[in-house]
């Protein structure tokens with residue numbers, strides 16, 4: 001049994017002070033403790049033993065070795081955006097990676113090596129200073145490693161692939177504290193199953209030239225939400241059947257409550273190619289799929305795009321996100337989404353659909369869904385505590401009605417990042433890669449030292 005007690009904390013403090021003072025240790029009595037422990041999902045009940053902030057890979061090695069030798073439970077976090085609050089574990093030591101946040105661009109500007117705790121904001125800023133980018137997701141404070149290794153949807157998914165597809169190298173601290181450069185076999189597992197094999201101190205990822213992202217938040221007249229959602233989904237499917245929609249165009253559908261607009265159907269459109277005139281034409285085609293209240297295409301940096309999305313959210317939200325993936329926009333899907341947009345309980349609760357168009361196969365990854373699909377996020381997280389139960393009920397209703405109304409369209413595999421331990425079926429999520437994943441876990445972490453990482457496999 002793990003020994004996470006006041007006595008073991010005192011011993012850890014003494015050890016680090018003497019042997020590895022570079023590691024910052026925050027105990028519950030430290031003035032900064034609550035601020036540093038904050039995660040996107042607020043869990044007042046899950047107070048860690050302490051928070052250790054390593055500055056280097058060597059610091060991480062020391063921490064892992066010490067915890068294993070002294071039987072101390074630990075969990076790793078970066079951005080703190082796990083949608084079910086799983087990177088908070090009561091009484092465990094949190095290894096907070098956020099101080100390891102460097103970005104080193106290779107001489108040929110084809111790859112960058114990034115620290116295991118970097119968040120989108122810092123990564124995007126460092127790259128855009130050199131007119132470069134690597135795919136990231138939507139919200140500035142999300143941790144890059146947590147996002148990229150478990151899947152990684154975002155504005156570049158259709159043009160450049162998912163987060164997992166960008167990873168070309170990793171440095172990992174394994175269960176005995178050894179720091180290794182992951183070989184191809186281990187990399188395959190990391191591309192889809194994150195930190196279950198060890199603590200990732202560095203990822204090397206593909207980078208690309210980018211002068212600016214062309215973006216527009218298109219808000220449609222939503223006085224009749226059913227007609228709006230239905231017309232859009234039928235219009236989009238027709239457009240996709242008749243024309244070759246460029247991969248640079250990414251459409252992120254939202255059922256959301258916006259200041260000055262109320263409950264609306266909106267599309268966050270992004271264009272990642274250099275020709276912004278062509279981007280404008282395509283964004284305008286999308287805006288023409290319904291009566292449009294707002295459409296102002298503009299060039300933004302990736303970091304500004306992520307910062308804008310962050311401004312729509314509140315840190316410290318109760319509840320969680322739910323998800324399922326669907327094959328395409330259908331009238332039944334549109335009808336259910338319209339119904340649940342009109343019944344949004346408020347407090348920031350929202351619907352979001354990320355698309356993955358014509359994904360390239362990647363046998364060097366264990367990520368499950370490699371067919372065209374839309375990942376539906378039911379964001380039932382809200383800073384308003386009183387709305388938590390309502391949000392959960394709303395998401396359960398939406399899930400149930402979608403499964404009943406459109407069963408053929410709902411995929412078996414779903415996005416692991418948005419599930420919780422008791423509603424994830426790893427066999428379905430990883431599909432044909434499941435056995436490979438289990439074998440890799442048995443080989444690289446046979447004693448399940450990284451037991452709190454996602455996915456929590458029972459091997």
Ligand SMILES: Cc1cc2nc3c(=O)[nH]c(=O)nc-3n(C[C@H](O)[C@H](O)[C@H](O)COP(=O)(O)OP(=O)(O)OC[C@H]3O[C@@H](n4cnc5c(N)ncnc54)[C@H](O)[C@@H]3O)c2cc1C
Nearest residue numbers: 076077078079080081082087116137138143146153195200
């Ligand atoms: C507001 C919000 C917006 C989001 N937007 C998107 C989006 O646009 N696209 C998308 O695909 N997903 C999105 N997500 C989901 C998000 O990508 C995942 O929840 C992701 O795992 C969060 O990573 P994090 O580092 O912020 O979270 P954390 O809670 O810090 O970590 C999540 C998991 O990653 C592991 N981990 C993190 N860093 C390391 C490391 N260095 N070594 C080993 N393990 C590590 C942790 O142990 C933990 O299990 C969003 C979530 C939220 C709450």
